[in-house]
Amino acid sequence: MARILVCEPHPEVRALLAHVVSRLGHEAVYAEDGPGEAVPDDVDVMLLEPADPRALAAAQVLRLRHERLPVICASIYPEAQNSRRLGPVAYLVKPFPLAELERALATAVERVTLPV
Numbered sequence: 001m002a003r004i005l006v007c008e009p010h011p012e013v014r015a016l017l018a019h020v021v022s023r024l025g026h027e028a029v030y031a032e033d034g035p036g037e038a039v040p041d042d043v044d045v046m047l048l049e050p051a052d053p054r055a056l057a058a059a060q061v062l063r064l065r066h067e068r069l070p071v072i073c074a075s076i077y078p079e080a081q082n083s084r085r086l087g088p089v090a091y092l093v094k095p096f097p098l099a100e101l102e103r104a105l106a107t108a109v110e111r112v113t114l115p116v
Contacts, residue, residue, distance in 0.1 A: 002026045002109045005040060005062070007048040007055035008074070013094075017047060017074070020101055026109070031058050041065060045108040047072045050083035059086055070108035074101065 004021045006028050008014040018028035031039050031054070039058045046062060048055040050073045062069050063086065073083050074092045083091065089111065090104035 002044040002112060003029050003040075003042060004105070005029050005031065005043040005046045005048075005058075007031055007046065007052065007058050009049060009052040009055070013049075017101070020098060021047070021105065024102060024105055026105070043069070044112045045070045045072065045105070047074060047105075049073075049075055050080070050086070051075050051077050056082060068111075070111045072101075072104045072108055 004026050006014055006017050006021065008017055021028040029040050029043060039061050043062070046059055046069060048059055048071065050056050050059070059071060071086045071088045072090050072092070073079070073086070073088045074094060074096070075083070076094045078093065079091045089108045092100055092104060
């Protein structure tokens, strides 16, 4: 079981993403709302909406701490320079088939379990 950080600004989309994560047997975790928005440090994969400045900032913080952290981007916008810099495992453009998200999560979790 992997811990997947879900950074999505829209509560209904966040709930859907978390449902898929948990259905696959993983734990969905979230950044805390509020001043400074604490980003959990003990995650295996990050799933984010790169158009959300808070999610992008959280990804950059986590990448400084964990250089090899797999990132999956799920956005309404096409891939841009700021998301390319994250080197995502997958870049999904909303709306996307849930099977694409499931494949991306499987690939990301597999990278976590592979030896360095």
